[in-house]
Amino acid sequence: MAASLPTYLYKLVPSSAPVREPLPERLPVSVIDQQSGFVHLSTSLQVPNTLRLFFKDEPLVYVLRIPYDHVAQNIVFEDVTGRRGPRPDEGLFPHLYNGLKLGREEVESLSLWSNDGGWEKALDAARPWLLY
Template sequence: MSHLFLRSTSTYLAMSKAKPTYIYKLVSFSSPIPEPIPKALPLSELDAASGFMHFSTAAQVPRTLKRFFAEDPSVTILRIDYSKVEEEIKWEDSKGTAPGEMGGEGIFPHIYGRALGSADVESKSVLHRNDGNWDEALKNAESWLVY
């Protein structure tokens, strides 16, 4: 399996056409995930407003983290086995307004019509922002963030 930190553009392009092993749900520190994870988690404000759950592939996590969670001191990331939700996934732009090809530039996995819950979560990790950026946390999570 390819890991998060890609060595070349050609590696990324080859990987982006392949089906992901996992997709990831990033959750702000302001919405802590209960232990144990419940059967249904509440939707985030963004997911509720959008009408679907936003996910990222491993390759998209760094950009999503830095863009939408830049000020969060920590973020919980839920890892979802793609094969278990594949039939529900719609690959679209971040706003859900334009469908796209899996792995396409700016195209993300979305799930409509339901909440995420314990049965969906393969594992979770909490990343902590250090010195104002996410680089060290991402490097430490490299082996866990698998495409």
């Protein structure tokens, strides 16, 4: 269980939807985000399982780092059943409710990770950047 609010949140984007720099004002919205009505995000502690469960067959993933304080007013921590909480505890993920806007104003930095050799290798290399 997370004892505090995160400093950063992360959006994982498959290589089939390349993220170009400079970032536009508004990135394209994924089908799952459109259907849900919010942008699915992860904390740094949730990124490993998000990779394993939802991106296991992706060769590359774009990882967007978002300062929590840039989006805090529009974040709701929820699970798949709709249970909500004030912070990310076991099973609660950050969901961004801001009209599906994610772009240069929200994103601080971008990293491209390769699944070559498995996500553990990419996660090990990203440890200094992947901060809670």
